[in-house]
Amino acid sequence: MATKFTASAPGQVFFFGEHSVVYGKPAIGAAIGLRTSVTAEKPNGSNNLIRIKSENFGSFEGTVGGDGSIKTKREGDFGKLMYSVKCAEHFFRKFGIAGGVTLSISSQVPTKSGMSSSTALLVSELAALGAAFGVGIKKEEFFELAIPIQKEIHGGRASGTELIPSIYGGFVEVVSGKPTPLKMVDTKAADLVIGDTGIPMSTAVMVKQVAALKARHPAILDRIFDDMALIAEDGKRALMAGDLKKVGELMNVNQGLLSAIGVSGPELEELIFAARSAGALGAKLSGGGGGKCMVALCPGRKSQVASAINRAGGRAIITEIGAGGLEVKAV
Numbered sequence: 220m221a222t223k224f225t226a227s228a229p230g231q232v233f234f235f236g237e238h239s240v241v242y243g244k245p246a247i248g249a250a251i252g253l254r255t256s257v258t259a260e261k262p263n264g265s266n267n268l269i270r271i272k273s274e275n276f277g278s279f280e281g282t283v284g285g286d287g288s289i290k291t292k293r294e295g296d297f298g299k300l301m302y303s304v305k306c307a308e309h310f311f312r313k314f315g316i317a318g319g320v321t322l323s324i325s326s327q328v329p330t331k332s333g334m335s336s337s338t339a340l341l342v343s344e345l346a347a348l349g350a351a352f353g354v355g356i357k358k359e360e361f362f363e364l365a366i367p368i369q370k371e372i373h374g375g376r377a378s379g380t381e382l383i384p385s386i387y388g389g390f391v392e393v394v395s396g397k398p399t400p401l402k403m404v405d406t407k408a409a410d411l412v413i414g415d416t417g418i419p420m421s422t423a424v425m426v427k428q429v430a431a432l433k434a435r436h437p438a439i440l441d442r443i444f445d446d447m448a449l450i451a452e453d454g455k456r457a458l459m460a461g462d463l464k465k466v467g468e469l470m471n472v473n474q475g476l477l478s479a480i481g482v483s484g485p486e487l488e489e490l491i492f493a494a495r496s497a498g499a500l501g502a503k504l505s506g507g508g509g510g511k512c513m514v515a516l517c518p519g520r521k522s523q524v525a526s527a528i529n530r531a532g533g534r535a536i537i538t539e540i541g542a543g544g545l546e547v548k549a550v
């Protein structure tokens with residue numbers, strides 16, 4: 220039996236519903252063509268060494284204790300591979316495993332960019348570990364498994380929405396962590412350009428900032444979140460009907476409300492206005508905001524909008540939208 224498996228999972232973007240989804244409102248997300256791959260290899264014979272090698276973040280070596288906890292030589296120093304170590308620790312504890320493993324990570328998803336890089340890592344690492352240790356994790360079990368780790372990464376409050384497109388792929392409506400795949404009649408719905416501001420921002424910081432604003436103005440923020448829910452519901456219907464003009468218009472309204480709750484910023488706004496001026500039907504930030512990335516809906520004008528985003532100081536990314544979800548294979 221093979222004990223080496225590679226799992227890969229995509230990043231994702233939000234069409235509608237970031238931040239309001241933390242307060243139980245619906246969101247619409249889509250998997251993107253940028254993926255993270257994790258290969259998990261169980262050693263021949265038994266040992267309790269864990270090695271993690273990442274193309275972008277160096278390496279980590281530690282030992283797995285009898286209770287599944289992971290220790291490094293330098294206590295608590297997980298460096299840039301902290302998410303990966305936490306994910307492995309969670310897996311070992313959950314399944315009562317204390318075995319050694321080597322994890323090799325490579326990722327096309329830029330970190331802290333709003334394209335759900337930590338989610339793509341979580342999903343692919345859990346799947347690779349599950350396959351290597353013979354724990355059959357079904358797709359519908361990933362959400363419950365990953366959400367405690369996601370919450371820790373996001374500083375205690377996380378909807379887990381991003382997990383869903385990463386697991387299932389395609390376009391998905393997420394309500395309270397439950398996925399509903401969306402069927403598009405018009406594939407031009409997928410003509411999005413992503414614009415990376417290059418400004419990294421922690422989602423945990425932005426989510427806390429919104430919670431603090433809501434604590435000061437609860438009735439106002441509740442109304443804004445209700446409006447964001449209406450936008451997501453109308454946006455879903457427009458996406459499915461192929462009414463792209465309406466999708467774009469609703470993205471613009473959603474952006475106005477995201478700005479109202481304080482999660483936009485000058486760099487994001489510059490890319491958003493550049494995209495709109497170059498003919499995008501709609502443009503908004505995607506994800507936590509405060510930097511990170513925006514998305515522009517621009518059927519038939521992807522290259523013009525991408526150039527405008529680049530000229531405005533961002534980095535345009537043209538990639539598949541509604542891409543495939545989690546894949547696992549023996550290697």
Ligand code: MEV
Pocket residue numbers: 236237238239240241333373376377378379380381422426505506507
């Ligand atoms: C972060 O990418 C999306 C937020 O809605 C947070 C969450 O859903 O947990 C801001």
